[in-house]
Every structure is written in C-alpha cells, then in structure tokens.
Amino acid sequence: MQRPPITKYQPYQQIPLSNRCWPDQIIDKAPIWCSVDLRDGNQALAIPMNVEEKLEYFKLLTQIGFKQIEVGFPSASDTEYEFTRRLIEENCIPDDVYIQVLVQAREHLIRKTFESLQGAPRAIVHLYNSTSPIQRKVTFGLTREEIKDIAIQGTALVKELTEKHEGTEILFQYSPESFSDTEIEYSLEVCEAVLHTWEATPEHPIILNLPATVEVAPPNVHADQIEWFCRNMKSRQAAIISLHTHNDQGCGTAATMLGLMAGADRVEGTLFGNGERTGNLDIVTVALNLYAQGVNPDLDFSDLPAVRSIYERITRMEVPERHPYAGDLVFTAFSGSHQDAIKKGMDRRSGYTNQQAQPLWEVPYLLIDPRDIGRNYKAIIRINSQSGKGGVAYVLAEEYGLELPKTMHPEVGEIINQHADALQRELTPQEIYGAFQRIYLENNTPLELVSEDVHRASERGERAEYRCVAEVVYQNEPLTIEGTGNGPINAFVHALEKAGWKNFHLTDFRQHAIGGGSATDSAAYVQLTNENGRAFYGCGIDSNIETAGLKALVSAYNRLQLQE
Ligand code: KIV
Ligand code: ZN
Secondary structure, eight states: OOOSSOOSOOOOOOOOOSSOOGGGOOOOSOOEEEEOIIIIIGGGOSSOOOHHHHHHHHHHHHHHTOSEEEEEOTTTOHHHHHHHHHHHHTTOSOTTOEEEEEEESOHHHHHHHHHHTTTOSEEEEEEEEEOSHHIIIIIIOOOHHHHHHHHHHHHHHHHHHHHHOOSOEEEEEEEEETGGGSOHHHHHHHHHHHHHHHTOOSSSOEEEEEEESSOOSOHHHHHHHHHHHHHHOSOGGGEEEEEEEBOTTSOHHHHHHHHHHTTOOEEEEBGGGOOSTTOBOBHHHHHHHHHTTTOOOSSOOTTHHHHHHHHHHHHOOOOOTTSTTTSTTTTOBOSHHHHHHHHHHHHHHTTOOOSSSOOOOOOTTOSSOGGGGTOOSGGGBOBSTTOOHHHHHHHHHHHHOOOOOGGGHHHHHHHHHHHHHHHTSOBOHHHHHHHHIIIIISOOSSEEEEEEEEEEEEEETTEEEEEEEEEEEETTEEEEEEEEESSHHHHHHHHHHHTTOOOOEEEEEEEEEESSSSSOEEEEEEEEEOTTSOEEEEEEEESSHHHHHHHHHHHHHHHHHHHO
C-alpha cells in the first residue's frame, strides 16, 4: 500500500442534492426484476455455460418468476447467437417473458442483434456505451460530445430497425456504462438525448439502466445519484429507471435497496451475485430482504436449496457458507445464549401448521423462518464447546424426538459441552445422541433392570394400587424385588426401599411418546435427589410406557450412586 499521503486515489464525487427524500422512503412493493445471469453472470465464469446449460438455466429463471431475462450478447459469439435462436425456435419463452439482448452501440453489431431476434414474440434491445471520464480518456480517447453521439446514433439505428422488424414487440433499454463514475449532469444529458431520439412517451417508455459498473462510492451516494437523476429528468414519466449494481466495495445490496428508495423502478442482477470481479447484485438477497419486511417479492424462492444446487452445478461456482439466506451456516447458531433464545422462540411456535394463518415470526436471531425458503430446522442449532443447554436439548428434540424436561437441560448440556471441549470440535447429532445414550440409557451399574411385572393389584377407595415384581441384577447379583404403590414408579421405589437400597427422594417424573404413528416408543425422565440435595436425572426409552418409566428410574439411580 502507498504510505501517506495517499496520492494514488481520490475521494468520490458528492452529488449536489439538497433536501434528499430517499432516507424517508420505504420499499413497499417489488421492483421489475431482470436477471442478467445468462449475460453478465455468464461472462464472468471461468468456463462459460454452453447452450444446453443456458437453456436449463433459462428455464430455472422462468420458474422462479423472472419476466425479463437478459439472455446474452448475440452479436458477440456463435454460442450466444445460437442460444438466442434456440430459445425462439424451440418456443422456450413463456408468453409473459421478455428476453433481453445486449449490444454495443456499433452498427454491424446492432444489425446482427436484430437478426438474432427474428420470430421472438417479445424482446428488449439493450444498447450501451461507456460514458465515464476514465473510459472516455483511457479506453476511447473521445470527447463528451463524441461519446454522446455514439449513443444517439446507436439509438437511431435501433429505432429504425425496430420499426422495420415485424412480429416482435420490442422495448428499448439504454445504459450509460460506468454511470456511477460519470459526471451526473453529463449522464443525464446523454440519457435525455437518447430518450428524445427514441421518442419515448409515458405510454411507450424507454428503460434507462444506470449501472454502478464499478462500485466507486458508498450506497448513500448511489441513492443520491438516482434521486438527483429522477428529479432532474425532463420526462420522468417516459422512462423506467433501472439499477444495475456491482459489488466492488461489498455494498451492492445496500446500494440497490437505497436506489429503490430513491425512486428506481427496476433492478438487474443475478442469482447469488455471480458476475464480474466481486459480482453483480444478488437478486435473491434483495428479494428475500423485501419478503422479510412483509413485502411480496414476486419471485419464488420457496425451494432455495434446489435453486442453489442447479446454480452451483451449471456455473461451477459455490455459494459461501455465510451467504445471506442460501449459505449452509446462515440459519445455524453455535453460541449457547443464541441457541437458548432460538429454542424459546421455536417452542412458542410449535403447533402452527397453517401456512396462511401464520402469526408474526418472533424467533430471536433468525431473520425469517428457514422453512419458508425450503430449508429445515435441523441445522439451526449445531453443537460445539460454545454451545449451551438449550442447543443440546434442541438437537435431541429435533433429531431424536426427546423432549427433555427443562430442569434436565443444564445437566445434559454440561455433559455434552465437556465432550465437545475434550474433542475440540463440533459434535454431530449422532455423537450427541451417542453420548446421551452411554450416560443415560446404557448405564447399568450398580443396578440393572432385567424384567418387570407391573400390574394393578387392587382399588383403594378412589386410588388404584400397583404391584411391581422386578428381576434385577444388583452389584452383579441377580435378585427379585417387589413393592407396591399408587403407580408403577412408586411401586418400584417401594421395592428398592424394601431391598434397603433407597437413599433418594423422587423429585420429578415425566414421560411422552416419541414421534407419531402407532409404533411409537415412549421416553420417560426421572429425577432423584440425594440427602445432600444433589439431583440427578435418568432417562428410559421403551415401547412399553411403564417399562420406560422404570428404566428412567434405574438410570437416575445409577447416576446418583456413581456420584455418592
Ligand atoms: O456493469 C455494466 O455496466 C454492464 C452494462 C453492460 C449494463 O453490465
Ligand atoms: Zn454489469
């Protein structure tokens, strides 16, 4: 890096905008979306898509709900030309979809582009030329007037060819490339000249696409540019103002959202932000940001993992783990306090199944319901040594159907936490259940329950009396014990007491069925407290609900003896 003073770079230009209105606006409806995956996205791929891949991707875009899709640069290569022809000749374009074709403002390229559109039902011809001082000086060596003239001549030719072109409804789009880095008054001058040449009217508007070809300034400056432009146009009604942001400073999403607040009507971008350098705007993120505010995004991402998988296969790009909405980790919490809060939020919602009558989403740390975009709850909470009791309980509940009593969470959480800390890594749900199994379900010393017979012995007044006869192994010795009580658990406690082994109080007992259907197991949880007031839980699982309860008692008993 250059040592100060830094002479190599200069500050961005402020926009002369007083009383700006955009900070007070909210976005309350979706813009017109235009996907540029097959053009801007494709031209940035190490291995560009072949025709078959483009056809598949085009179909995906129509299924998501895009009504405007830039399909390529037909005058630039045989593949691009052939793809445009295949779309048209094989009737792949749904009735309500416009294909968009990009072309530089050069005569032979414009003519070739029109040839590629023969027979298309609807199309947008997208003309562009660079307008910024750097491009004028470094790339073209042309004056402002000469650059403006290229745009006007190109537009005039597109107009002439449109008038001659039969059978296609043609819309016209113009982009002053590098708009974000162009003197704002000059951009307006060029765009107004183009609008005038096209003879745009409110009934037949032109699309003026104002690209942040390179993101050279923060999003508030982008918003100022858009508001200034919209306010100073002579015929605002005769134009659809379109945004096309790139992400060089990492703010493409913010720039687009502020640009919409500043008055834009339309947004160009790609799925997951694929595109030159740091990428184009990620349309998925902006659309789902709108959804997260209760605005209908008009795009269907209800199976985002499927969209991602097609995208990754065809582009050979990978969506990073922390990419908004789509990344593997974005609905996952490792930290204990986050997990506890998420579990509380999720517990309050359990039971809501009606998609239409949904109460407000109030789950801390989760912006939206992962299920809305085809993701599940399983990976919301993952366990490492940073995790807490709520997280472990969540995993056991989600993956294994075990609804541990709340007062059992700290005990289990600590055991699993120590395990993760010892291994110094994340634990899988299988490893968590494995540890739970070893400690709670398979601990048979000093007492092992071999078999039991519990039956109702008699009715005493209002209350039934149960008798429990159990075959056990106690300190390696097989024995039969028996007792009575007002329930199977109390009968077994009585049997232990009669055998002289009772050194505890029964302080908690709960049970529930695991999963649904008829072939369910039951889980039972028993808490025993010793004379010093220390409490230990046990758990038992069995197809017989009474056996599950006795197993839970034995499990708690053994845990308590081990700590004595
Ligand atoms: O980024 C850009 O300026 C472009 C134009 C061709 C619209 O992709
Ligand atoms: Zn671009």
